[in-house]
Amino acid sequence: MTCNDKQVIKLRRVIHMSTQAIAAIKSGITSKTARKYLNTDQLPSENKQQRHWQTRSNVFEKIWPEIADMLNKSPQLEAKTILEFLSTTDNNFQEKHLRTLQRLVRDWRANYGKEQAVMFAQILIPAAQSQSDCTVMNDLKITIAGDSFNHMLFHFMLPYSRWEHISICFSESFDSLSTGYDQAVWALGGVAKEHRTDNLTAATQASGGGRQFTLRWQEIMKHYGVMPSRNNPGVSHENGSVEKSHDLLKNNIRQQLYLRGSTNFAVISDYKAFIDNIVFKRNILRKDKLAEELELLAPLPVKKYHAPMIVDLTVSNFSTVRILKASYSVPSRLIGYKLRAYIYVNEIKLWFGQKLVQTMERLRADQNCAINYRHVIASLLRKPAAFTNYCYREYLFPTTVFRKAYDALIERYPEQGSKQYLQILQLAAIGSESEVEAALDILLQAKTTPQLSIVKELLIEPSFQVPIVNVDAPVLGQYDLLLTSSVATLV
Numbered sequence: 001m002t003c004n005d006k007q008v009i010k011l012r013r014v015i016h017m018s019t020q021a022i023a024a025i026k027s028g029i030t031s032k033t034a035r036k037y038l039n040t041d042q043l044p045s046e047n048k049q050q051r052h053w054q055t056r057s058n059v060f061e062k063i064w065p066e067i068a069d070m071l072n073k074s075p076q077l078e079a080k081t082i083l084e085f086l087s088t089t090d091n092n093f094q095e096k097h098l099r100t101l102q103r104l105v106r107d108w109r110a111n112y113g114k115e116q117a118v119m120f121a122q123i124l125i126p127a128a129q130s131q132s133d134c135t136v137m138n139d140l141k142i143t144i145a146g147d148s149f150n151h152m153l154f155h156f157m158l159p160y161s162r163w164e165h166i167s168i169c170f171s172e173s174f175d176s177l178s179t180g181y182d183q184a185v186w187a188l189g190g191v192a193k194e195h196r197t198d199n200l201t202a203a204t205q206a207s208g209g210g211r212q213f214t215l216r217w218q219e220i221m222k223h224y225g226v227m228p229s230r231n232n233p234g235v236s237h238e239n240g241s242v243e244k245s246h247d248l249l250k251n252n253i254r255q256q257l258y259l260r261g262s263t264n265f266a267v268i269s270d271y272k273a274f275i276d277n278i279v280f281k282r283n284i285l286r287k288d289k290l291a292e293e294l295e296l297l298a299p300l301p302v303k304k305y306h307a308p309m310i311v312d313l314t315v316s317n318f319s320t321v322r323i324l325k326a327s328y329s330v331p332s333r334l335i336g337y338k339l340r341a342y343i344y345v346n347e348i349k350l351w352f353g354q355k356l357v358q359t360m361e362r363l364r365a366d367q368n369c370a371i372n373y374r375h376v377i378a379s380l381l382r383k384p385a386a387f388t389n390y391c392y393r394e395y396l397f398p399t400t401v402f403r404k405a406y407d408a409l410i411e412r413y414p415e416q417g418s419k420q421y422l423q424i425l426q427l428a429a430i431g432s433e434s435e436v437e438a439a440l441d442i443l444l445q446a447k448t449t450p451q452l453s454i455v456k457e458l459l460i461e462p463s464f465q466v467p468i469v470n471v472d473a474p475v476l477g478q479y480d481l482l483l484t485s486s487v488a489t490l491v
Contacts, residue, residue: 002044003027003028003029003033003037003044004044004045005043005044005045007027007028007029008027008029008037008043008044009043010026010027011023011024011026011027011029011034011037011038012037012038014026014027015038020034020035020038058100058104059092059093059097059100060093060097060100060101060104063086064104067082067086067101067104067105068108068112070082071105071108071109071112072112075109075113075114077105078105079098079101079102079104079105080098080102082101082105083095083097083098083101124159124160125160126160126161126289126292126293126296127158127160127190127192127193127293127296127297127298128160128192128193128194129158129159129192129193129194129195129196129229130156130157130158130159130184130185130191130192130194130195130196131156131157131158131159131195131196131197131241131242132154132155132156132157132177132180132181132184132195132196132197132242133155133197133198133242133243133246134152134153134154134155134169134172134176134200135152135153135155135246135249135250136152137151137152137153137250137253138150138151140250140253140254140257140263141263142263142264142265142271143263143264143265144264144265144266144267144268144271145264145265145266145267146264149265149268149271150170151168151169151170152168152169152170152171152172152176153166153167153168153169153249153275154166154167154168154169154176154177154179154180155242155245155246155249156180156181156184156185156242157241157242157245158188158192158290158293159241159242160289160292160293161286161289161290161292161293162241162245162286162289163188163283163286163289163290163293164245164249164279164282164283165183165184165187165188165279166249166275166276166279167179167180167183167184168268168271168272168275168346169345169346170364172200172201172202173202174202174203174214174216174217175345176202176345177197177200177202177203177217178202178216178217178220178305179344179345179346181195181220182304182305185224185300186300186304188297189294189297189300190294190297190298190299190300191224191225191226191297191298191299191300192226192293192297192298193226193227193298194226194227194228194229195221195226195227195228195229196228196229196230196231197228197229197230198230198231199211199230199231202214202217203217203228203230204217204230211230213228213230219305220305223301223305224298224300224301224305225298225301226298249278249279249282252278252282253275253278256274256278260274268361308342308343308344308349309342309343310340310341310342310343311323311340311341311343312338312339312340312341313338313339313340313341314336314337314338314339315330315334315335315336315337315339316335317335317336319331319332319334319335319375319376319379320371321339321341321350323341323343323348324343325368326363326367326368326369326370327368327369327370327371327392328348328360328363328369328370328371329370329371329372329375329376329392330350330357330358330375331357331358331375332375332376332378332379334352334357337352339351339352339357340352343362344362345362346361346362347359347360347361347362348360348361348362369392369395370395371392371395371396372395373395373396373398373425373428373429374429376396377396377422377425377426377429378426380396380422381419381422381423381426384418384419384422385418387418387421387422388418396425398428398433398437399437401437401440401441401444402421402424402425402428402437402440404440404444405421405424405440405443405444405450406418406421408444408449408450409421409449409450409451412449413449420451420452423452424436424440424450424452424455427452427455427456427459431459435459436455436459439455439458439459440455442458443455443458
């Protein structure tokens with residue numbers, strides 16, 4: 001009869017309080033087995049012998065020298081590839097033999113394979129190093145207002161405490177690197193002695209058969225009093241802390257998206273807030289080790305390195321400003337006025353004197369125009385004929401529903417269709433764009449021309465009569481009765 005370690009341990013515990021026969025019964029084993037383990041200090045698991053015999057014949061036994069020769073010449077060969085090759089010349093080798101061959105190849109590599117790279121666990125020192133890298137997020141299929149949002153995350157972390165910070169970017173550019181580092185260390189409140197990156201071109205450049213840091217990256221590191229470092233080309237595990245953290249963070253974001261039930265966000269800022277909340281919760285778990293690092297971090301300089309580019313400009317008669325080869329619309333009341341633009345990596349702020357008049361997302365390199373229909377709709381209503389050939393006309397269709405509505409109006413009213421569309425667009429500008437879009441969609445689905453009057457009818461909210469409620473004045477004498485009653489009860 002076989003037994004396990006728990007039974008033998010119980011046997012040795014109860015044998016002191018009963019006979020051997022009774023102790024064996026209480027332990028669930030036979031007297032013979034009990035006697036065997038009472039006469040030795042070993043457990044059943046220690047007596048278990050490793051099986052060294054085969055339960056079935058090895059179909060590869062005769063041909064194994066040939067397979068071993070193939071592995072000697074090309075150690076990277078996989079068992080599946082070898083089996084496919086063997087099956088072309090011998091029908092005896094089939095898919096069902098793959099597991100057997102995989103075990104044989106595994107054992108051969110253990111005995112005769114080449115030496116593998118050894119990873120050396122490092123002692124992590126508080127505040128000694130920070131790391132950063134970019135990770136592509138496209139596999140999560142994030143959308144903004146229904147449109148695909150291809151992007152990356154700049155990921156900064158401290159290996160010792162694993163505190164991390166992220167910022168959204170669109171490429172591994174110098175702006176992404178410098179701004180991401182800027183934001184991270186100012187959110188942290190200090191800097192580590194060394195900052196490690198991989199060999200991205202934003203921080204390094206080819207030099208004499210190797211790579212060295214660019215002058216711009218060296219200037220940023222000098223500004224913060226930090227020593228730059230990088231991993232060897234092709235050896236990403238030298239930046240392993242942040243690389244591993246990529247996987248954990250992305251999986252965390254993916255799980256939270258599952259809980260949310262959607263990968264669509266109304267605006268980028270909503271998506272950024274979603275990720276920031278995830279990172280915030282992750283960092284709470286690291287507060288004890290972070291406290292150790294905060295005491296040792298070097299102080300921040302007086303100001304950030306990545307200060308915004310400042311440009312003075314004048315609003316054109318088109319109610320637009322030109323910034324870095326891209327056009328942006330502004331409210332028409334500012335035509336002719338001089339503004340000052342503060343250009344950041346991801347956004348632009350426009351100031352008139354001491355007042356902030358507009359904040360807008362900075363266009364990417366492949367974009368050249370951002371027109372807000374609310375800035376020009378009033379003027380277009382006074383000159384509706386200008387809409388047909390307006391160079392920015394396509395930007396005055398907020399969604400495809402508005403475009404379909406415009407096409408339907410032009411088809412029904414070739415002369416007045418543009419004016420009716422602009423009047424509908426004004427409803428969206430002064431009211432709710434989503435409600436106007438919903439009304440247009442209803443009419444288009446019903447194959448009804450979306451005339452202004454019909455759209456207005458759909459937007460009228462049903463009125464509700466406020467009920468008249470009469471509240472009688474309280475009779476104060478009743479409170480005296482309550483007081484008297486409570487006193488009587490106490491007595």
